[in-house]
Amino acid sequence: MxxxxxxxxxxxxxxxxxxxxxxxxxxxxxxxxxxxxxxxxxxxxxxxxxxxxxxxxxxxxxxxxxxxxxxxxxxxxxxxxxxxxxxxxxxxxxxxxxxxxxxEEEAPFVITEVSQPDFVLQYNSNIAEQENKEEEFFFRNDNYYVGSDNAFRYNLKVMYYNGTTVKTLETYTNVSKISILNDDTYVDLEGAELAKYVTVDEALHTYLFTEEANGRSFRLRVYPKEIPESQADKIPSYTKTFDFAVIEGYNCYTAKDLYYLDNYEQAWMNYRLNLGLEESKDIRAIIFHSDIEVTVDDIPSAFLYNVGDADVNATDSDYDRVIGSMRDNPGAQIYRKQVNGVNDDFSFIGNYFSWDISALPLVVRESGEITEVGAVISHATLFRIYGNETEQNKGTAEMRNISLIGNSPRSENATLSGGLIFTKTEDIDVNFENMITRCWFIVYMPQINDQGNAINISYTKNYDSFNCFIYVWGHDNVNVDSSIFSGSGGPIVIADHVDPTKADNYVSGVSFINCVLDSWVAGTEGWFNLVGASAIVPQLKAMNALFTPFGASFLKTDEVEKMNFVAIVKSGSAQSLTTDDIKGKVQINGSTPLDFGASDQVLAAYLGAMKAYGAPVFQSSAGGIAYTDGATGLYELNLMTGASTQIIDPTHAVFDGGYLNMYINMGANTGYMGVVLGYQN
Amino acid sequence: MKKSVILVILVIYVISVVVVGYLGIKMKAYDEVVYAERIAVISDGVDVTQNTNTQYTDEGYPLIKIPFDVNKGVAVYQIEYRIYPDNATIKTVKFIGDSNDTVTLDAVTGIVTITEAWTSVTVTLESNDGKKLRTTVVLLTIIDV
Missing domain, CATH: 2.60.40.3630 (Immunoglobulin-like)
Incomplete structure (x- = not known):
C-alpha cells in the first residue's frame, strides 16, 4: 500500500x-x-x-x-x-x-408613469384658457363637485414597461390621505373623524361620502401602493392631489349613469328593471365626472323605430330610412326630469365636462308620419325639465358648467332638420348658466308659463345651430344675459304666440341684456326652405333699399347678401308663417322692444292704420317709426290728420339704433308678424 | 349673322359649360363649419397607425419610443399630427397629459420634455373645434433606440 x-x-x-x-x-x-x-x-x-x-x-x-x-x-x-x-x-x-x-438593457419591472385620472386631466384642460375662445367657459373657477349619493371614483393611471411595451397596471391599491377644509386650512382626517365623512375602499379606488360631508370641501392625496422599493424616492412625485366640494348628488361617469336622470318615462323604468337596477331613484343633482357620450346603446329602444314595431311596415316608402331613426312625438323626450314638490330643487352640474349626443340618429318621420326627405321639423328633445303643473311650484332647476354637443349643425343639408332639441322646460324656474352649446336643432325651448316662472340664460356661448338657439313657445319671461349666440341657420330666437285665437293666451316674451347676437343668413339656408320662409326673403332684402340712401342698412354683402336675423315673432298655430294677429315681445338691452305696440301707443296706431294696406312698419331700437308703400320710400304718419309725410331727414330716429324691428304681413288685412334684424347706421 | 360668328358663340358657350362644370363654381350661402373627423399622429413622417412597425400599449394606444440622451439627461420630442379632412375649419389641437417633476407637456405646442429614462407619458390630442375629437399616444423614453 x-x-x-x-x-x-x-x-x-x-x-x-x-x-x-x-x-x-x-x-x-x-x-x-x-x-x-x-x-x-x-x-x-x-x-x-x-x-x-x-x-x-x-x-x-x-x-x-x-x-x-x-x-x-x-x-x-x-x-x-x-x-x-x-x-x-x-x-x-x-x-x-x-x-x-x-x-438591450433589460428593464426590470419599473413604473414609467403615474398620472392623474383621465377625468382630472380632462377637467384641467376644460377650465384652461382656450386657443379657440368658442370653447372657453365664461367662468372657469367654480368648485369641482362630488356627489354623496354614490361613490366617487379616483383611478390613477399607473403604467409600467415590460421590456417590450408599456402596460397599464390593472390592479393596484390606492394609498390615500383625505383632508377637510376648515376655514382656510386643510386638516387631515383619520379614524373616526374620517369615517364620519367618508368610507374609503383603497382597492377599488372609491370614496363614498356621507351626508355629513355635504357642503364641505376636501383634499385627496393618493399614490399607488405598488411602487417598487427601487422607486420609493419617487413617491412624492407619484402622489396626486385633488380638491373638491361635496354636495348631495349622483355621480355620473358614463352614459349608463344617466339611467336615473329620468324619473317619469315608463320606458326608463322598464329599462332599469331589465338591467337589474332600481326602478327609480330620487336624485336632487346629476354631477358629471367625465365627458359623456350618449349613443343608441345607452337609451331604451322605445325611443327609436325598430324592426317589428307596430307602426313600421316593410312596405313603407321610407322603410330603409326609418329603421333606427329617432321617434318624434311632440310631447316626448329622451330624459324627463319631473321636479315635483314645493321647494324641490334639481341641479345638473357639468363640472366643465361635455354631454355629447352627436351619435344619436336623426328624426326621419315627423310626428310619426312618413315625411319627405329634408322636410322634417323635429320635436325630439334630449332633456325636458318639468315642474308640477297642478300646484304652484316653488322649486327651481339649474344647469351649469357644461358643454353640450348636438347632432344638427347649421347646414344646407336639409336632412339635418331631424336633429335633437336640447331642452324643453315647463312650469318651473330654470337657470342655465356658464354653458357652451353647439350643433343643436334648437337649444332652449321654454314652454307655456302658467306658474309665473322665469327662464334665465346667462353666461352661455351658443354656436352652429340648424334652426335657432331659443324657441319660445308661449313663455313670457325668458331672460338672456351676457351670452353669445352665433351662427344659426335661421333666426337666433323664434317666439310664438301659441294660440292667437285667444288674445292673451301663451304670449312669448324674451329679453336680451349684454349679449352678442350674430346670425348672418342669406335666406337660402335649410331652415328657410323648411318653414317656407324663402319666399319672403327677397322682399325683406329689397326693403333695405329704403334705408341705404340715409346711411343705414340691415344687410351686408359677403359673397352674397346676408342679414343678421335676430328674432321672429309669429303665430304658433303653424310651423310656417301665418296671417294671424299675434302678440309677443323681444327686447334688446332695454331699448325699444318689438312688441306690436303693447308699450308704444303710437306704434300700435301705425299698425292699426297700415294693416288694411298690408304695408310694412318699421321701428328702430332708438324708437323711430316709419312705414313704407314698398315703392317710393319711408313715411311718417300723422295720427291726427292721417296724412303721410315722406321721411327725407337722415337724422330721423328710424335710422338710429343697433336693431330694426319690422312688422310685416302677408297681405292686406292680415296679421303682422315681427322680425328683428341687426342694424348698421 | 355670319356663320363664323354663330360658330364662335357656340364654341364659347360650350367652353363655358365645361369650365363651370369642371370648376364646380357654386355660390354657397355661408361657410358651414367643417369639423375634424380624424386626428393622425405623425412619427418619422408617417401616420403611426399606418406604420406596420408601430407598437401599441395594452390599451391600444400607439407607443412612440424616444431616445433618452444619457449625457444631457433629457429627451425632447415634438408630437406632430394632421387633421382630416383637409378642409376642416379649425386644424389645431390641444395636448392633454400629466406634467410632473420629470415630464413637461406643452398643451399648445405638443413639445414633451422628459428628464428621466424609462419614463412614459400618455398624451391625448383633442380638436379645438368644440366637438372634442380625440386620439391618444404614449411616449416612452428609452436609452438608445
Missing amino acids: KRLIVLAAMVIALFSLFACAPVTPGATLVSMTYVSGIDSEYTVGSDIDLTKVVVMVRYSDGKDVLVNSDKLTFSEVSTAKAGNYTMTITFETVHTEVVIKVV
Missing part, C-alpha cells in the same frame, strides 16, 4: 513537471483555445472589459500554455447595437474567435 501511494505521487509530480515544463526550444504555436474572462452578454452601450481574458495556446511539442490578456490582441467589437458579434483574439501566430453577445 505504501508503495502504491508513493507511485501515485511520483506520477502526479511527473505530470505536473511535464505540464509546467518549459516549451521545447524551436516548438511552434499550433492553436489557441479561449479559457475565460469574457462575460456571457453585454448590454448596449457598455464597455467590454478584456483585462481578465485568459487563453490557452498549444505548441507543436504538445505543451499547453496559459496566456493572459496583457499579451493578447483583440479585434474591435462595438456594443452600440444589440446583436452577436465575433471577436478575434490573437497571440503571436495563433488566434481564436469568441462570440460577444450584446443585448
Whole structure:
C-alpha cells in the first residue's frame, strides 16, 4: 500500500513537471483555445472589459500554455447595437474567435408613469384658457363637485414597461390621505373623524361620502401602493392631489349613469328593471365626472323605430330610412326630469365636462308620419325639465358648467332638420348658466308659463345651430344675459304666440341684456326652405333699399347678401308663417322692444292704420317709426290728420339704433308678424 | 349673322359649360363649419397607425419610443399630427397629459420634455373645434433606440 501511494505521487509530480515544463526550444504555436474572462452578454452601450481574458495556446511539442490578456490582441467589437458579434483574439501566430453577445438593457419591472385620472386631466384642460375662445367657459373657477349619493371614483393611471411595451397596471391599491377644509386650512382626517365623512375602499379606488360631508370641501392625496422599493424616492412625485366640494348628488361617469336622470318615462323604468337596477331613484343633482357620450346603446329602444314595431311596415316608402331613426312625438323626450314638490330643487352640474349626443340618429318621420326627405321639423328633445303643473311650484332647476354637443349643425343639408332639441322646460324656474352649446336643432325651448316662472340664460356661448338657439313657445319671461349666440341657420330666437285665437293666451316674451347676437343668413339656408320662409326673403332684402340712401342698412354683402336675423315673432298655430294677429315681445338691452305696440301707443296706431294696406312698419331700437308703400320710400304718419309725410331727414330716429324691428304681413288685412334684424347706421 | 360668328358663340358657350362644370363654381350661402373627423399622429413622417412597425400599449394606444440622451439627461420630442379632412375649419389641437417633476407637456405646442429614462407619458390630442375629437399616444423614453 505504501508503495502504491508513493507511485501515485511520483506520477502526479511527473505530470505536473511535464505540464509546467518549459516549451521545447524551436516548438511552434499550433492553436489557441479561449479559457475565460469574457462575460456571457453585454448590454448596449457598455464597455467590454478584456483585462481578465485568459487563453490557452498549444505548441507543436504538445505543451499547453496559459496566456493572459496583457499579451493578447483583440479585434474591435462595438456594443452600440444589440446583436452577436465575433471577436478575434490573437497571440503571436495563433488566434481564436469568441462570440460577444450584446443585448438591450433589460428593464426590470419599473413604473414609467403615474398620472392623474383621465377625468382630472380632462377637467384641467376644460377650465384652461382656450386657443379657440368658442370653447372657453365664461367662468372657469367654480368648485369641482362630488356627489354623496354614490361613490366617487379616483383611478390613477399607473403604467409600467415590460421590456417590450408599456402596460397599464390593472390592479393596484390606492394609498390615500383625505383632508377637510376648515376655514382656510386643510386638516387631515383619520379614524373616526374620517369615517364620519367618508368610507374609503383603497382597492377599488372609491370614496363614498356621507351626508355629513355635504357642503364641505376636501383634499385627496393618493399614490399607488405598488411602487417598487427601487422607486420609493419617487413617491412624492407619484402622489396626486385633488380638491373638491361635496354636495348631495349622483355621480355620473358614463352614459349608463344617466339611467336615473329620468324619473317619469315608463320606458326608463322598464329599462332599469331589465338591467337589474332600481326602478327609480330620487336624485336632487346629476354631477358629471367625465365627458359623456350618449349613443343608441345607452337609451331604451322605445325611443327609436325598430324592426317589428307596430307602426313600421316593410312596405313603407321610407322603410330603409326609418329603421333606427329617432321617434318624434311632440310631447316626448329622451330624459324627463319631473321636479315635483314645493321647494324641490334639481341641479345638473357639468363640472366643465361635455354631454355629447352627436351619435344619436336623426328624426326621419315627423310626428310619426312618413315625411319627405329634408322636410322634417323635429320635436325630439334630449332633456325636458318639468315642474308640477297642478300646484304652484316653488322649486327651481339649474344647469351649469357644461358643454353640450348636438347632432344638427347649421347646414344646407336639409336632412339635418331631424336633429335633437336640447331642452324643453315647463312650469318651473330654470337657470342655465356658464354653458357652451353647439350643433343643436334648437337649444332652449321654454314652454307655456302658467306658474309665473322665469327662464334665465346667462353666461352661455351658443354656436352652429340648424334652426335657432331659443324657441319660445308661449313663455313670457325668458331672460338672456351676457351670452353669445352665433351662427344659426335661421333666426337666433323664434317666439310664438301659441294660440292667437285667444288674445292673451301663451304670449312669448324674451329679453336680451349684454349679449352678442350674430346670425348672418342669406335666406337660402335649410331652415328657410323648411318653414317656407324663402319666399319672403327677397322682399325683406329689397326693403333695405329704403334705408341705404340715409346711411343705414340691415344687410351686408359677403359673397352674397346676408342679414343678421335676430328674432321672429309669429303665430304658433303653424310651423310656417301665418296671417294671424299675434302678440309677443323681444327686447334688446332695454331699448325699444318689438312688441306690436303693447308699450308704444303710437306704434300700435301705425299698425292699426297700415294693416288694411298690408304695408310694412318699421321701428328702430332708438324708437323711430316709419312705414313704407314698398315703392317710393319711408313715411311718417300723422295720427291726427292721417296724412303721410315722406321721411327725407337722415337724422330721423328710424335710422338710429343697433336693431330694426319690422312688422310685416302677408297681405292686406292680415296679421303682422315681427322680425328683428341687426342694424348698421 | 355670319356663320363664323354663330360658330364662335357656340364654341364659347360650350367652353363655358365645361369650365363651370369642371370648376364646380357654386355660390354657397355661408361657410358651414367643417369639423375634424380624424386626428393622425405623425412619427418619422408617417401616420403611426399606418406604420406596420408601430407598437401599441395594452390599451391600444400607439407607443412612440424616444431616445433618452444619457449625457444631457433629457429627451425632447415634438408630437406632430394632421387633421382630416383637409378642409376642416379649425386644424389645431390641444395636448392633454400629466406634467410632473420629470415630464413637461406643452398643451399648445405638443413639445414633451422628459428628464428621466424609462419614463412614459400618455398624451391625448383633442380638436379645438368644440366637438372634442380625440386620439391618444404614449411616449416612452428609452436609452438608445
